[in-house]
Amino acid sequence: MRIIKKKIGEYAELTGYLHELNDETDNIKEYPAILIFPGGGFRTCSFLESEPIALAYLAEGYQAFTLKYTTVTDKENATIEDPMTDAQKALEWIRDCREEYCIGKEQLALLGFSGGAHLAAATATHGPQRPDVLLLGYPGILHSELRALECPDIIECIDEKTPPTFLFGTRDDKVTPPKHILVFAQCLEQKNVEFEVHIFRKGEHGFSLAKPLTSVGDKNRVNPDVAQWFQLSVRWLKEMLGEFTVYGVNDGRIGKYSIDTRxxxxxxxxxxxxxxxxxxxxxxxxxxxxxxxxxxxxxxxxxxxxxxxxxxxxxxxxxxxx
Amino acid sequence: MRIIKKKIGEYAELTGYLHELNDETDNIKEYPAILIFPGGGFRTCSFLESEPIALAYLAEGYQAFTLKYTTVTDKENATIEDPMTDAQKALEWIRDCREEYCIGKEQLALLGFSGGAHLAAATATHGPQRPDVLLLGYPGILHSELRALECPDIIECIDEKTPPTFLFGTRDDKVTPPKHILVFAQCLEQKNVEFEVHIFRKGEHGFSLAKPLTSVGDKNRVNPDVAQWFQLSVRWLKEMLGEFTVYGVNDGRIGKYSIDTRxxxxxxxxxxxxxxxxxxxxxxxxxxxxxxxxxxxxxxxxxxxxxxxxxxxxxxxxxxxx
Amino acid sequence: MRIIKKKIGEYAELTGYLHELNDETDNIKEYPAILIFPGGGFRTCSFLESEPIALAYLAEGYQAFTLKYTTVTDKENATIEDPMTDAQKALEWIRDCREEYCIGKEQLALLGFSGGAHLAAATATHGPQRPDVLLLGYPGILHSELRALECPDIIECIDEKTPPTFLFGTRDDKVTPPKHILVFAQCLEQKNVEFEVHIFRKGEHGFSLAKPLTSVGDKNRVNPDVAQWFQLSVRWLKEMLGEFTVYGVNDGRIGKYSIDTRxxxxxxxxxxxxxxxxxxxxxxxxxxxxxxxxxxxxxxxxxxxxxxxxxxxxxxxxxxxx
Amino acid sequence: MRIIKKKIGEYAELTGYLHELNDETDNIKEYPAILIFPGGGFRTCSFLESEPIALAYLAEGYQAFTLKYTTVTDKENATIEDPMTDAQKALEWIRDCREEYCIGKEQLALLGFSGGAHLAAATATHGPQRPDVLLLGYPGILHSELRALECPDIIECIDEKTPPTFLFGTRDDKVTPPKHILVFAQCLEQKNVEFEVHIFRKGEHGFSLAKPLTSVGDKNRVNPDVAQWFQLSVRWLKEMLGEFTVYGVNDGRIGKYSIDTRxxxxxxxxxxxxxxxxxxxxxxxxxxxxxxxxxxxxxxxxxxxxxxxxxxxxxxxxxxxx
Structure with missing residues (x-):
C-alpha cells in the first residue's frame, strides 16, 4: 500500500490510504473507494473520525480517502461554501485519478460523521459531483445551532438522484438526535431511493468505531452493540458496489467444468x-x-x-x- | 418446560411455552415474558410468526406466549374491537398469573408482526393494559387498505406512557414499507420515549426469523443479514428488562471476597x-x-x-x- | 410442538421436544434430530445440560431429545453397561419412531457433555446403534478418577465408521482438560474421519450454553466468547445433515424461470x-x-x-x- | 500512520504499518505490536499472507510488521539458519525500537502462516528472541517434504517458556493437516502453557483471511465460517496483551465519582x-x-x-x- 497527500484547497487536503495491484491477486484489477468526511462542527476535523475509519475500510479492501476540509478555525470568516467547494474538488480529483489508483467505475462511496455527515449529505444532494453511495453516521441534517456553519437546506434537495444511503446513530445522542436520520430516511422513501437505517439504543455522540481505540478513554464511546454498525456497513457496501471477483461464483460464468475446477x-x-x-x-x-x-x-x-x-x-x- | 393453552375469548386462545423452576438453577426465581401477536392482515394468524418465534425466545429464557386472536375468517362481521379485546384479556390474564408462571414484575414484552404489530401498537397506545416494552416487526401502523380491519388511529395516541419500542423491517417491503416504522419512531422521539430501529436493505414482507425454517421455501425470506434482528432484539430486551442473576456481577453485591469467591x-x-x-x-x-x-x-x-x-x-x- | 416422555429402562427416560408438521410450512416434511446426554459424572444427570440445550436446538428446527440415563445414585451397583444400554435403547427407539416424529433419514445427531460426552463417545464407537454425527462438549474421553463409572476404552475403538465429530471445550478446564479433545481428534484424523475442534482459552467446566440462563449464577460460567460454540455447532450440523428446503436454492432445480419466480x-x-x-x-x-x-x-x-x-x-x- | 521499510539481512526486509500518537487520543500512549511471517514453503513469501493481514491488525490498533525472510529463491543454498536468523533480527530490531514506535512492553505478538508458521514456531521455541504470544495459521510443525527447508525439531523444544499460542486451521487441509496443530497443542498442555485452538471443518490451505480480497479468485478460499478466525484472534490477543485504556473501566481507578463522571x-x-x-x-x-x-x-x-x-x-x- 501507499499513503498519498493531495492539497486541494488553501485549507483542504486529501489523504489516500491505497492498495496497489500485485501479481499474486490477479482476480483484483480495481478496488471500490470510500471518501471520509470527519466531524467537528466545522470547527475542527476530528482525527478519530478520519484515519481509524480509513484504516478499517482499507483492511476490507477499499481505497480509502479522508478529507481535511476548511473550518472556521482555519478561516475565521469561512462560509459553508468553503467546505462545500473542498468536497466537490475532492470527489472530482478522486474520479480524475480513478485509473491511476485502480478505483472501480461508479464505486465511490462517501461517508460523513456528525458535521461531516451534514457536509456529505449536502454534497450528495447538491452536487454537481455526487458519490455513488452515501453513508451518514450520527448526522446533522436539520438546522442546528451547534454547528459553526449551516449548509443550504438538505431535505428540500433530496430527489430521485440522491444516492442510496446507509444511516446510523443512537437514540440518546443529545447533539444530533435521531430525528435527523428519521426525516432523511422518510424523504428518501418518498423519492424512491434505497436506504438502510440502524438507530441503536445507547451511545455517545462521536462514538466513531465505538471501540477503545477510538474512545479517547471515554467509556460511553465504547459499546459492542453500536460497534456493529461497521460490519453492517461493509455488508451493505458490498451489496451496493459489488464484491471482488471469485471465479465461477460472481463472474457470470456458468458451467459444471471450467479452468477453475480442481x-x-x-x-x-x-x-x-x-x-x-x-x-x-x-x-x-x-x-x-x-x-x-x-x-x-x-x-x-x-x-x-x-x-x-x-x-x-x-x-x-x-x-x-x- | 410445559405447554399451556388458555381460551380467552370465543375465537381467541393463548398458548404458553413455559420454563419451570428447578433446584439446580437457584439463581433464577423469575423469568421475563414475551407475548407474540402473529400477522395475517386480520384474515388469519400466521403459524410462522407464532410458534417458531415463541420457541426462539423460550430458548433465550423467556416465558413465551402466542395469541391466536379473532380474525374476519373466524367472525365475518368482526371489527377491530374483537382482537383489541382479545389483546387486553391476554395481557390481563398473563399478569394475573404472574406468580403462578414465575414471571418477573414489569417484565412483560409484547411483540407483533405485520397486522399483528398493528394490533400490538394499538394495544400499547390505547391500553388500559399495556406491555412493559414493545417490539414491532414490519409493522402496519398507518392506514392501509391491505388489512381486513383498521385500528383506531395509533400515531395520535403515542404519548409519554407508550412503552420503549424496538422496530425492525426492510426497505423493500411492499406491504408495510418503512414509512410505518419511521413515522412511529419520530412520534416516540417527540414524546421522549426510548426506541431502537433497524431497517435492513432487502427482505420480503413476512420474513419471520428470515431462516429456512420459517421461509415456506421462499428464497426471499431467507436472509442472514435480516436474521440479525432476532439477536439485536434479545440484547435490547436484556437491557430493558434485565438479565438473570449472576452473583457478584449484576446482583448489587460489591466486595473483594464473598461466598462466590473460589x-x-x-x-x-x-x-x-x-x-x-x-x-x-x-x-x-x-x-x-x-x-x-x-x-x-x-x-x-x-x-x-x-x-x-x-x-x-x-x-x-x-x-x-x- | 409437543413434549413426549418415554421410559426406556428402569432408571432411564427420554424426553422429546418435538415440532409438528403444519400446512403453512409445506417446504418442511422432516426435521433433523438431536439426542442430548447431560453430564454429571454418572452421579446425576444435570438439568442445565438437558432442557436448556434441547430448547436451543428446538428453536433452530431440531427434534430434540434428552436422555435421563442410569447413574450410581439411581442404582448403587450400576456399571457402565447400565447407561450404555440406555443409550442404545434411546437411539433405537428414536429411529423406530422416525416416521411418526418426522425425523429425516440419517439425520440423528448425538450431543454429550462431560460424563455424558464420555457416554456419547462410547456409544458412537462401540455401537451397534451409532448416531449419524457426534458432538462432544468438554468431554471426558481418557480414563479419569472423577467419574463414578468408567467406560470401556474409547480411543482404541475409534475407526473409519466413527461418525463425524464436533468437539468443544476450554483450555482451563480442570475436570476434563483439553487433552481429552486433542487425543480424540488425533485418532479421528488417523482414521480419516471428519471433525471440527474449538478449544477456547477460558471457561469453567460445566458451562453449558455459557450464558446467565445456564450459569447457576456463577460468573465463571458466563462467557460470550465460549458461548459461540452453540452457533458454530448449528452451522456445522447444517453442513453435515443438510438444511430445510429453499426452492430453487438447495432443492436441485436449476433454471432461469420456475414456479418460484416472482x-x-x-x-x-x-x-x-x-x-x-x-x-x-x-x-x-x-x-x-x-x-x-x-x-x-x-x-x-x-x-x-x-x-x-x-x-x-x-x-x-x-x-x-x- | 506511516509505512517504514527496514532491511535486516541480505534477503530480508521488515515493513512496518504504524500508528502515530496524536493529541486527540490521549488515552493511548502505546500500541501492541504484531509481526507477521507469510507462508510459501520457503520458496516465496506470499503477499496474501503479508500486507492484507498487517492491514487487518493495523485497523484493530496494532503496530503491524511483515517480514520478507530469506527463501531458496533468493539464495539457492539457503539453510533454515538463514530465515531463523532473519526472524531473530526482526524481533530484536522491533524491541530495540519499542519506544520510537510506541510499542507496549511485552506486547509483541508473532503470527505465522503455513511455512511461515513453521518459522514462527521454531523462533518461539528456540529463541533467544521469543515473542510474547504466538499465533499459528495452518502451521507446518512436524516434518514435511513439502517445505524447501526443514527447521530443527520444534516439538522437542516446547517448554514452559514457550509463549501462549493461538492455533487455527482446517480439517481438510491437505498440505498441513490438523495433526500439526493437535500435536503442538498437546505439548503445550503438557508443559502447562496457555493456548486456544480452532480447527474448522472446511477450507483450502492458504486461505489467509478467507475473504474474496485474499482469495486469488479461488472459491475454496472464501469461507465466512473460517473467516471467523480473525475476530477470534483479536479477542484472544486483547485478553493476552490488554486493551487500550478506558478511564474508570480498565485503568484500576475505583470510586463513585471521578474526573470522568458526567x-x-x-x-x-x-x-x-x-x-x-x-x-x-x-x-x-x-x-x-x-x-x-x-x-x-x-x-x-x-x-x-x-x-x-x-x-x-x-x-x-x-x-x-x-
Missing part, C-alpha cells in the same frame, strides 16, 4: 480429462494427491505459464460447454 | 481463610486442586447443606466487608 | 408469460404491484388451489426448460 | 458539586443540557486547559474518595 474433478470426467490433457499434458503425470486435490488449470498456468492467455480462455470456453 | 482465592487471604474455616471447617482439609480451583462456599453449601441459609448469608456479609 | 419477472419474458397465463389465467388481470412483486405461481396456487399438484409440476418443468 | 451527575451530589466548583468554577454557569449530559472535568480541561495536570489529578483523587 484437477481431481476434471480427471474424473472422460470429456473434461481429454480436453485438459490436450492443453495441459503435464496433468497426465502422476501428480501427488495433495496437488490434484487443490490445483486448477488456472492456478497451474499461473505458476507454469505453459499456455497463453488466449489458449487458457479457449480451454475455459470448451470446458464450460461440456 | 476457595483457592479465599485460602490465600489470612482474614478470609480464618472466616471461611470457622464456618466451613471441611475446607481446611487437603482438597484436590481441581476442586479448590472452582468450588465456592455457595456451591459447596448447595451440595453439602452444612450451613443454614442465614449462616451462609452471615458469612457472605463478613467476607464482603473484608 | 410473477413480475415471469410477465416480463414473452415465453414465460404465455406459459403462465395458459395455466394460471387470473394472472393476466391487472394485479396490484405489491402483489406482482412478491407472488409466485407456487404461492398463488397454495392459496387458490386452481391447479392440481401434477399440473403445477408440469408448469414448473416447462418453465425450467425455458 | 457533569450532570457531579452537580447532583452536594459534596461532588462543591469540589468541582472549587476547581472548575465555570461549571456553575448555566450550561446547556446537551453539554452537561456528556462533558466531564477531564474533557472540559482538555479543551480549556484551566487546570494544570497536577491540579486535575488532585481533583480526581478527592472525587474518588467521596
Amino acid at each position: 484437477v481431481c474433478e476434471l480427471l474424473e470426467s472422460p470429456e473434461a480429462k481429454e480436453l485438459v490433457l490436450t492443453y495441459l499434458p503435464m496433468l497426465s503425470e502422476e501428480l501427488p494427491v495433495f496437488i490434484k486435490d487443490w490445483i486448477t488449470p488456472r492456478i497451474l498456468n499461473k505458476n507454469q505459464k505453459s499456455l497463453s492467455q488466449e489458449k487458457l480462455e479457449e480451454l475455459d470456453q470448451k470446458l464450460l460447454t461440456l | 476457595v483457592c482465592e479465599l485460602l490465600e487471604s489470612p482474614e478470609a481463610k480464618e472466616l471461611v474455616l470457622t464456618y466451613l471447617p471441611m475446607l481446611s482439609e487437603e482438597l484436590p486442586v481441581f476442586i479448590k480451583d472452582w468450588i465456592t462456599p455457595r456451591i459447596l453449601n448447595k451440595n453439602q447443606k452444612s450451613l443454614s441459609q442465614e449462616k451462609l448469608e452471615e458469612l457472605d456479609q463478613k467476607l464482603l466487608t473484608l | 410473477v413480475c419477472e415471469l410477465l416480463e419474458s414473452p415465453e414465460a408469460k404465455e406459459l403462465v397465463l395458459t395455466y394460471l389465467p387470473m394472472l393476466s388481470e391487472e394485479l396490484p404491484v405489491f402483489i406482482k412483486d412478491w407472488i409466485t405461481p407456487r404461492i398463488l396456487n397454495k392459496n387458490q388451489k386452481s391447479l392440481s399438484q401434477e399440473k403445477l409440476e408440469e408448469l414448473d418443468q416447462k418453465l425450467l426448460t425455458l | 457533569v450532570c451527575e457531579l452537580l447532583e451530589s452536594p459534596e461532588a458539586k462543591e469540589l468541582v466548583l472549587t476547581y472548575l468554577p465555570m461549571l456553575s454557569e448555566e450550561l446547556p443540557v446537551f453539554i452537561k449530559d456528556w462533558i466531564t472535568p477531564r474533557i472540559l480541561n482538555k479543551n480549556q486547559k484551566s487546570l494544570s495536570q497536577e491540579k486535575l489529578e488532585e481533583l480526581d483523587q478527592k472525587l474518588l474518595t467521596l
Whole structure:
C-alpha cells in the first residue's frame, strides 16, 4: 500500500490510504473507494473520525480517502461554501485519478460523521459531483445551532438522484438526535431511493468505531452493540458496489467444468480429462494427491505459464460447454 | 418446560411455552415474558410468526406466549374491537398469573408482526393494559387498505406512557414499507420515549426469523443479514428488562471476597481463610486442586447443606466487608 | 410442538421436544434430530445440560431429545453397561419412531457433555446403534478418577465408521482438560474421519450454553466468547445433515424461470408469460404491484388451489426448460 | 500512520504499518505490536499472507510488521539458519525500537502462516528472541517434504517458556493437516502453557483471511465460517496483551465519582458539586443540557486547559474518595 497527500484547497487536503495491484491477486484489477468526511462542527476535523475509519475500510479492501476540509478555525470568516467547494474538488480529483489508483467505475462511496455527515449529505444532494453511495453516521441534517456553519437546506434537495444511503446513530445522542436520520430516511422513501437505517439504543455522540481505540478513554464511546454498525456497513457496501471477483461464483460464468475446477474433478470426467490433457499434458503425470486435490488449470498456468492467455480462455470456453 | 393453552375469548386462545423452576438453577426465581401477536392482515394468524418465534425466545429464557386472536375468517362481521379485546384479556390474564408462571414484575414484552404489530401498537397506545416494552416487526401502523380491519388511529395516541419500542423491517417491503416504522419512531422521539430501529436493505414482507425454517421455501425470506434482528432484539430486551442473576456481577453485591469467591482465592487471604474455616471447617482439609480451583462456599453449601441459609448469608456479609 | 416422555429402562427416560408438521410450512416434511446426554459424572444427570440445550436446538428446527440415563445414585451397583444400554435403547427407539416424529433419514445427531460426552463417545464407537454425527462438549474421553463409572476404552475403538465429530471445550478446564479433545481428534484424523475442534482459552467446566440462563449464577460460567460454540455447532450440523428446503436454492432445480419466480419477472419474458397465463389465467388481470412483486405461481396456487399438484409440476418443468 | 521499510539481512526486509500518537487520543500512549511471517514453503513469501493481514491488525490498533525472510529463491543454498536468523533480527530490531514506535512492553505478538508458521514456531521455541504470544495459521510443525527447508525439531523444544499460542486451521487441509496443530497443542498442555485452538471443518490451505480480497479468485478460499478466525484472534490477543485504556473501566481507578463522571451527575451530589466548583468554577454557569449530559472535568480541561495536570489529578483523587 501507499499513503498519498493531495492539497486541494488553501485549507483542504486529501489523504489516500491505497492498495496497489500485485501479481499474486490477479482476480483484483480495481478496488471500490470510500471518501471520509470527519466531524467537528466545522470547527475542527476530528482525527478519530478520519484515519481509524480509513484504516478499517482499507483492511476490507477499499481505497480509502479522508478529507481535511476548511473550518472556521482555519478561516475565521469561512462560509459553508468553503467546505462545500473542498468536497466537490475532492470527489472530482478522486474520479480524475480513478485509473491511476485502480478505483472501480461508479464505486465511490462517501461517508460523513456528525458535521461531516451534514457536509456529505449536502454534497450528495447538491452536487454537481455526487458519490455513488452515501453513508451518514450520527448526522446533522436539520438546522442546528451547534454547528459553526449551516449548509443550504438538505431535505428540500433530496430527489430521485440522491444516492442510496446507509444511516446510523443512537437514540440518546443529545447533539444530533435521531430525528435527523428519521426525516432523511422518510424523504428518501418518498423519492424512491434505497436506504438502510440502524438507530441503536445507547451511545455517545462521536462514538466513531465505538471501540477503545477510538474512545479517547471515554467509556460511553465504547459499546459492542453500536460497534456493529461497521460490519453492517461493509455488508451493505458490498451489496451496493459489488464484491471482488471469485471465479465461477460472481463472474457470470456458468458451467459444471471450467479452468477453475480442481484437477481431481476434471480427471474424473472422460470429456473434461481429454480436453485438459490436450492443453495441459503435464496433468497426465502422476501428480501427488495433495496437488490434484487443490490445483486448477488456472492456478497451474499461473505458476507454469505453459499456455497463453488466449489458449487458457479457449480451454475455459470448451470446458464450460461440456 | 410445559405447554399451556388458555381460551380467552370465543375465537381467541393463548398458548404458553413455559420454563419451570428447578433446584439446580437457584439463581433464577423469575423469568421475563414475551407475548407474540402473529400477522395475517386480520384474515388469519400466521403459524410462522407464532410458534417458531415463541420457541426462539423460550430458548433465550423467556416465558413465551402466542395469541391466536379473532380474525374476519373466524367472525365475518368482526371489527377491530374483537382482537383489541382479545389483546387486553391476554395481557390481563398473563399478569394475573404472574406468580403462578414465575414471571418477573414489569417484565412483560409484547411483540407483533405485520397486522399483528398493528394490533400490538394499538394495544400499547390505547391500553388500559399495556406491555412493559414493545417490539414491532414490519409493522402496519398507518392506514392501509391491505388489512381486513383498521385500528383506531395509533400515531395520535403515542404519548409519554407508550412503552420503549424496538422496530425492525426492510426497505423493500411492499406491504408495510418503512414509512410505518419511521413515522412511529419520530412520534416516540417527540414524546421522549426510548426506541431502537433497524431497517435492513432487502427482505420480503413476512420474513419471520428470515431462516429456512420459517421461509415456506421462499428464497426471499431467507436472509442472514435480516436474521440479525432476532439477536439485536434479545440484547435490547436484556437491557430493558434485565438479565438473570449472576452473583457478584449484576446482583448489587460489591466486595473483594464473598461466598462466590473460589476457595483457592479465599485460602490465600489470612482474614478470609480464618472466616471461611470457622464456618466451613471441611475446607481446611487437603482438597484436590481441581476442586479448590472452582468450588465456592455457595456451591459447596448447595451440595453439602452444612450451613443454614442465614449462616451462609452471615458469612457472605463478613467476607464482603473484608 | 409437543413434549413426549418415554421410559426406556428402569432408571432411564427420554424426553422429546418435538415440532409438528403444519400446512403453512409445506417446504418442511422432516426435521433433523438431536439426542442430548447431560453430564454429571454418572452421579446425576444435570438439568442445565438437558432442557436448556434441547430448547436451543428446538428453536433452530431440531427434534430434540434428552436422555435421563442410569447413574450410581439411581442404582448403587450400576456399571457402565447400565447407561450404555440406555443409550442404545434411546437411539433405537428414536429411529423406530422416525416416521411418526418426522425425523429425516440419517439425520440423528448425538450431543454429550462431560460424563455424558464420555457416554456419547462410547456409544458412537462401540455401537451397534451409532448416531449419524457426534458432538462432544468438554468431554471426558481418557480414563479419569472423577467419574463414578468408567467406560470401556474409547480411543482404541475409534475407526473409519466413527461418525463425524464436533468437539468443544476450554483450555482451563480442570475436570476434563483439553487433552481429552486433542487425543480424540488425533485418532479421528488417523482414521480419516471428519471433525471440527474449538478449544477456547477460558471457561469453567460445566458451562453449558455459557450464558446467565445456564450459569447457576456463577460468573465463571458466563462467557460470550465460549458461548459461540452453540452457533458454530448449528452451522456445522447444517453442513453435515443438510438444511430445510429453499426452492430453487438447495432443492436441485436449476433454471432461469420456475414456479418460484416472482410473477413480475415471469410477465416480463414473452415465453414465460404465455406459459403462465395458459395455466394460471387470473394472472393476466391487472394485479396490484405489491402483489406482482412478491407472488409466485407456487404461492398463488397454495392459496387458490386452481391447479392440481401434477399440473403445477408440469408448469414448473416447462418453465425450467425455458 | 506511516509505512517504514527496514532491511535486516541480505534477503530480508521488515515493513512496518504504524500508528502515530496524536493529541486527540490521549488515552493511548502505546500500541501492541504484531509481526507477521507469510507462508510459501520457503520458496516465496506470499503477499496474501503479508500486507492484507498487517492491514487487518493495523485497523484493530496494532503496530503491524511483515517480514520478507530469506527463501531458496533468493539464495539457492539457503539453510533454515538463514530465515531463523532473519526472524531473530526482526524481533530484536522491533524491541530495540519499542519506544520510537510506541510499542507496549511485552506486547509483541508473532503470527505465522503455513511455512511461515513453521518459522514462527521454531523462533518461539528456540529463541533467544521469543515473542510474547504466538499465533499459528495452518502451521507446518512436524516434518514435511513439502517445505524447501526443514527447521530443527520444534516439538522437542516446547517448554514452559514457550509463549501462549493461538492455533487455527482446517480439517481438510491437505498440505498441513490438523495433526500439526493437535500435536503442538498437546505439548503445550503438557508443559502447562496457555493456548486456544480452532480447527474448522472446511477450507483450502492458504486461505489467509478467507475473504474474496485474499482469495486469488479461488472459491475454496472464501469461507465466512473460517473467516471467523480473525475476530477470534483479536479477542484472544486483547485478553493476552490488554486493551487500550478506558478511564474508570480498565485503568484500576475505583470510586463513585471521578474526573470522568458526567457533569450532570457531579452537580447532583452536594459534596461532588462543591469540589468541582472549587476547581472548575465555570461549571456553575448555566450550561446547556446537551453539554452537561456528556462533558466531564477531564474533557472540559482538555479543551480549556484551566487546570494544570497536577491540579486535575488532585481533583480526581478527592472525587474518588467521596
